[in-house]
Amino acid sequence: MSGPNPMRMREMVVVREISRLLIPFILLFALYVQFHGDFGPGGGFQAGVIFAAGLVLYGLVYGLDALQRAVPPRLIEVLAAGGVLIYGGVGVASMVMGGQFLEYKIFDPHHGEHYGLLLIEAGVGITVTAAMTAIFYAFAGRDRARDEEAR
Amino acid sequence: MNAHLPAIQVVLPLLAAPVCVLLQNRKVVGVWATLVAWASFAIAITMLVHTMEHGTISYALGGWESPLGIELRVDVANAFLATIVTGIASMVLPYGPGSATLAIPEDKQYLFYTAFLLCMTGLLGMSVTGDAFNVFVFVEITSLSSYTLIALGKGRRALTAAFSYLVMGTIGGTFILLAIGLCYQMTGTLNMADMALRLQPVMGTRTVLVAFGFFVVGASIKLAVFPLHQWMPNAYTHAPSVVSAFLSATATKVSYFVLVRVVFTIFGAAYVFGTVHFEWLLMPLSIAAMFVGSIAAMYQTHIKRLLAYSSMAQIGYMTLGLSMNSVEGLTGGLVHLFNHGLMKGGLFLVVANITFRLNSSKIEDMAGLARKMPWTSLAFAIGGLSLIGVPGTAGFISKWYLVQGALVKGQVWLALLILMSSLLAVGYVWKVIEVMLLKPPTDRVENTKPAPLSMIWPVWVMIGSTVVFGLWTTWTGTVAEVAAETLMGLR
């Protein structure tokens, strides 16, 4: 017995309505943390977790199916992979342009660090979001996955 | 281009792993991963040649020079290790998971390759990095992916084996992390070379001693030094054979290298052997491992378990070489690291062939197998001879250096112990060979047929190379000697 029971959740109107209100702000806050990572506390790790928390909350309240309709498991896999590729891609790009691996200065002498960092953090954020969501999927959807295996 | 090789070495498998997820198709992913492994192998060899000729390559990640930035530092020893890891990977990957040995459905098998490439990334990262914290990160990348790989084995015991490895491994990893913290506290740097320099004035403090202790215990758990080996036999037994082949041939080897780095690069031989007398701890433990492992191997009824205990004994040889604190000893340890990787990897692949056909890894089920699977059995015999250390096989070369190391120090008793423990290998190897060669075939064997060619050639490449490197030692003996001298600061 794992995962939320959608039937009981459906009756909890307060939770449902508050979540509906809060989730956009959680996601927005995640983006704030994400893009201010190079000026203040924050960055891809934290933002990713917050973003995933928003998704998980959605899943808990509205059910796994609803969440997976919005964010299919395969998309999560692709995002997890894509984030790493963005990160590595920046490094490789800097190498191709003649610098060391992850040497952002190469892109632009003045703002290179900034751009480079933004991209890197974007990659990290995407991967962390995807990874946290994937963990949620794995645990919450375990019963279903086992039924499929059994079949 | 050569200057970028250290970074590419790590980044290539790192980026190839997510690509596996994107590609998804099992066969395409298999080919892709193999190509990546081969490319990495080519890179490693290039680096090895380069370092042999021109010396150390230092690479400042992100253009931040050491000691501020993260430095990738490749000398002969590192390149040697990277060559081993990638070489084994390029033999194991074409072999594939061998559809019957995995517990996950075929449409999910791309995740196997992903985990495999990540594991390789971690191992290569540990091999090339010059930064202490990086070591921890890569240790954990390796560990996490190897827990996954082990848990993929058929049968539920793979799960418990992976779990106990996870517990032990995490404790080991955290110990390493703690040790790094203590060293950072004393020195304010994470660059290993810089750390070694700055540790010198504070060598006498208790903090450094504690840091050394945590380092050694942490690395020893990963390396499965007796008596911290308990996780290993189960893990290797229940993991898919291919994974056992890869991990036994590389993971413990890289951990050994971490230990060697800690001893010689960070703390220095003068401190480790002169002040702490680490050899008083390590040498008895190594000898105990050599004997306990071999004797335990003799009593096993499952061939994979037998090989796992044999690994424990063989790790004893490596740590013994380290504890000798001499160029000969360390050369022996490093050569054995290479040779044992080849032969144990080869032997586990042989076992993979056998279990693929027989669907059993019990020794008694292999009666008369020599008649039905002659090439596979012959490969096992040669690999076994190499474990014993028969001249003409790679195992002999390692034994030669180790015994020489003991004799040069005038420790004839130690030489004798090494030779006697290698005799025990005859016991457990012959136990299997006798069953394969002399017992009348069982029904199960009668109904089997030889393994497909695609599964035989990687085995023979590995086993064949144990013979090649048993006679032609320019690449192993000489390189290991240079590596040992580099590590000991004589070069």
Added chain:
Amino acid sequence: MTATLMMAAFFIPIGVVPLMWAARKVPDLRDGLMVVAGLLTFACVVGMVPAVAAGARPEVVFFHVFDGVPLAFKLEPLGLVYALVASGLWVPTSLYAFGYMRGHGETNQTRFFICFALAIFAALGIAMSANLFTLFTFYEVLTFSTYPLVTHAGNEDAKRAGRIYLGILVTTSVTMLLLAVMWTFVIAGTLDFTVGGILAGKVDGPVIPILLGLFAFGAGKAALMPFHRWLPNAMVAPTPVSALLHAVAVVKAGVFTILKVVIYIFGLDLLYTTGGSDILKWVAAGTILISSIVALRLDNFKARLAYSTISQLAYIVLGAMLVTPDAVVGASMHIAMHAMGKITLFFVAGACLVSVHKSKVSELNGLGRKMPVMFGAFTVAAFSIIGLPPGGGSWSKWFMALGSTTQPSDYPFVFVYMLSSLLAIGYLMPIVARAFFLPEKVDHGHDAHHDAHHDEGHHAEVEPSIEDPSLVPILPIGESIRETHLLMLGPIVLTAAGCVALFLLAPQLEAFLRPIVGGAP
């Protein structure tokens, strides 16, 4: 040119292996290939004799395995003699083996003959090795390639014998021989066989006897007591194996190693002046006498021959340990003499087993009159082993005895040699006497057959005996004379003739071997 011949002799036995594997479905072709390979190898080895006699020492270096330790081959008279023995007896043994194996309907013949060829390859490698490392390598190859031969029967007895065989040979070679080799390397910095030795001036005191002891006992194939147990046990193997490997290649590899070490590693002078071999002389002398006495008491034909072998091997070890030029030359000659004699005896033992199902000495009564040619050959060979003319063994024994008269402390060993000859008469001549002079036992046929089988169990001697029409007598000279199969009789006569030939050629052999102890070529 000589070097080319040397490499040819080295590579032919291993080169024929894949061919034999390819021809595994066609037994005649496979066996024919082996005979051709044997003849070619022997021709190559013989072809080298004139050059080596003239003082040439051809050398081939393959590559360096460790610094200063190459895998290399170099020919000198002693090695050439061993090579001649190994390759020369390969052909007769192959012929004998075809008769024996097919007659017995043995399984896995391809594996058997391939391992056979590998063993010869290893023996030639030992014979021509230029340093201790190369020698040790092939020594171990020989051990492992003969294991499948010893355990060929595949039953429990064979398995047990195989364990003892491997156990003793590997244990001694790894813990003692390898240790000695490495110790030598650490002391001398080289392992090359050098005239005059490489250890002179580098060791003294108790290290010399300890090191020599490690070599002598470490070469477990020499079956020096107390490491002799494998030899009688290995007699469970098919007779051709016993014959070639346990009278020729394997055991001679052991004594050859000891001779090589004494001559080219320690050097005779070092041992002579320091007395480093004194203890081992007595060990060897003890082995000679004890094993001869054991042989006297044994009824099993092959087991008696096995203990005789142990005794004869100890002759050679004793000769080497005496470290006088005469004794060493005598010991070297004895490698050839004993090989030729003992192989004949084993052939006869195997033929008795296959043709008339007799495996015990006490059952041989009157057989000589039925099979005069075979037992005539046996008598000649027995003379050689005992050391009587016209057997070649008389010469080698003469030189070894002569070598023990150099210093007074060695005089006892003259008596050891003489006494052991008497004992040899004691264990070999009764066989001849029974065969020719005692009346045949009355109740033959099926009962005797059964008995033989029953008793074999006790002596780890189980050979399937199939009544094969091709094996029944083929020389119907008279009603009572029924010799064994020609494929077996031929080699027996050939090797017996070889004993006589060696007797006649002994002076040439001695002159050929003299240079190894510093004499003029």
Added chain:
Amino acid sequence: MNAVAGLWVYAVVIVLMMIGLYTVISRDNLVKKIMGLNIFQVSVIMFYVALGKVDGGTAPIFKATHGEHLDTEVVFSNPLPHVLMLTAIVVGIATTALGLALVVRIQEAYGTVEEDELVRIDQEGGA
């Protein structure tokens, strides 16, 4: 006195570490083992955090001073150990997730997550 008082953080670290290790060793329940592992890891993270903290130090972020010289009087905490712990936390999460996933699978395969029962089942079940 000051020295001892200043070291209280390390005492906390050691106590936490021991609690964690003891839990891992003594508990049979696999979930509790993972909890122990977490506590153990957290102790090391605390150690690092304490390492970087400088008395009276602020967050190591430079104020924008428009080209003037930086104020050298401001005391910063050492950011490096804290940043490192970001990685260590991620590693911890990954380990926990993987460990729990294994526990779920073990529960499914064996019907229990008590180690002593697992051992018993394995011994009885043979392979």
